[in-house]
Every structure is written in structure tokens, then in C-alpha cells.
Amino acid sequence: MATYRRRTRIAAPIDRVWAFHSTVDGLLELTPEWMNMRIEAVEGPDGERDPDVLTTGSRIRMSIRPFGVVPRQRWISRIVEREPDGNAPAEGSAYFVDDMVDGPFRTWEHTHAFYADGDETVLVDTVEYRLPFGALGDAAGTFAKVGFEGMFRDRHRRTAERFEAE
Template sequence: MPVYERETVVDAPFEEVWAFHSHHSGLEALTPDWMHLRVETAVGPDGEPDPETLEPGATIESTIAPFGVAPRQRWVSRIVAREEREGTATFSDEMVRGPFPKWVHTHTFEAVDGGAASESSGTSSERSSDGGTRIHDRVEYELPVVRGLLGPLGSIGFEPMFRYRHRKTKELLE
């Protein structure tokens, strides 16, 4: 099965980055406008609407319309794992309905000394004294094939999407 991975360091404290990604509003904030994402519902594992934290069993039902030209596609994800330890955390979501035959996205966060500014320039900033956070995305997937052609999302490619997500995370949290 194909795997896509991308990693970046954000010059923001681990706790702040983890909290941001623990709510469905993080998904909305990090999805490029050209995907035309709408989160229709977010439901916690016990059925509560709009849970504060996405715990295992929570589901997010959204619709997307890439570039606004395709009909809206339904995408339902379920949080299947979540773990937090001192300075590290991870959660995984699995698509249970949507445009891919298989999609498992594992998000990993790790506190690092300094931050992106101190790593790239060798100087420290006010923010980097709090430490930074390494974000690692890993997606296991199968692309849809319709009459020999990739489905609409497969042709877009993951790199622009995840490059945007990581850049936007830095913009919002640094």
C-alpha cells in the first residue's frame, strides 16, 4: 500500500500545537480554500456534538468539492487512536466513507528544543525559548480508479495539500 509522509518543525510549544490539532476546527483551518471543505458534523464517541477533543470513536463528516468544479464528495473520518505522553502525542483517523478505497492518516507531534527559527537561522527568537514541535504526517492510502483514470482527488496529489497544511500551521501558531 502506498504511503505519503511529510514532516516540519513549528516554532510553537508542543501543548499549543497538540491542542490546535485536537479539535475539528484545526482541520478546517488547515484545509486549502480550493478544497471547499465543509465540516457538516463532528460527533464524540458518546454521541455528543462538537466535542472539545477528538477522542477514539469520534467521527467527522465533511464534504469537499476540489476546485469547486466537481460535485461535493462526502468524507467521513473516525478517530481510531489517540495517545499522549510527556512531550509526544499521536492520533490516527481512518476514512470510513469517501473518495479513497483506503485512507489512514497518522498525525505525530513531538516537542523539540528550540524551534524552527533557531534551527534555520542559528539564532533564538522570543518564541523559540518555549521550544518547538515536530509535526509528522503519515498517510497510508489507495487511490480510486474509475475506468482507468484516477479519481478527482488522486490527480491533485498530496504534496501541495500537505505543503499548504504545514505552512498554514506555522503561519497560525508561530
């Protein structure tokens, strides 16, 4: 399985960065326009529609059409781990993991980790993935990092700018 990782220091305390990343609004704000993402449905673990906080068991049904040139691709994401869970504030460190239930990859597991460092937060995104197409996809896995780099660089830049503007 191939791995992509990106780390950025954010000039804001962990509780604020964590709260922002724990919502669908955060996902929408951080996703680059060129991904042409549409959120079609969000469901909490108890079936609640459009929960305020994405907790363990939440699902997001979305679609993407990168650069508007490929056919629209369905993507269903599920929060499989979250610490602290619920509305508890983050102290020291926090993380959540989402996986792809249905979508364009053979496997996709994305860990969003947050570490307090004084009044700042270190944000670390780690994605473990397998491309479709069997051995051919496995061979091309490292090349997918080129595509991830632009998206995650943009997401991290947007996060930093959002909190610097406050």
C-alpha cells in the same frame, strides 16, 4: 498501499500544537480553501455533538469539492487511535490516527504525529492510502502524491504561520 509523508518543524511547544490539532476548529483553519470543505456533523465517541476535543471514536462527517470543479464528495473520518487520549496534555510526543469510513478512497489512514524538540515541535503527517478503481487506481497511487503535496504543504505552512504570529 501507497504512502505520503511530510515533516515540518513548528516554532511552538508541543502542548500548544497538539491542542490546536485536536479540534475541528484546527481542521477548518488548516484546510485549504480550494478544497471547498464543509463540516456537516461532528460526533464524539459517546454520541456527543460537537465535542471540544476529537478523541478516540470521534467521527467527522464532511464533504469536499476540490477546486470547485468535481462533484461534491462525501467523507466520513473517524479517530481510531489517540495518545494521549482525552484532554491530557502532550509531553514528549503525541499522535492520533484517523481513517476514512466512507469517501473517495478505497482506504485512507492518516497519522498525525507530534514530537517535542525543546520549545519546538516536529509535525509529521503520514497518509497510507489506496485509490479507487482496483489495479488502475493502484498503478496511479504514486501520482496522487502530487495532489497531496500541495494540500499538506499548505497545511504545514498554515500551522507554522499560526504559531509564529502568536
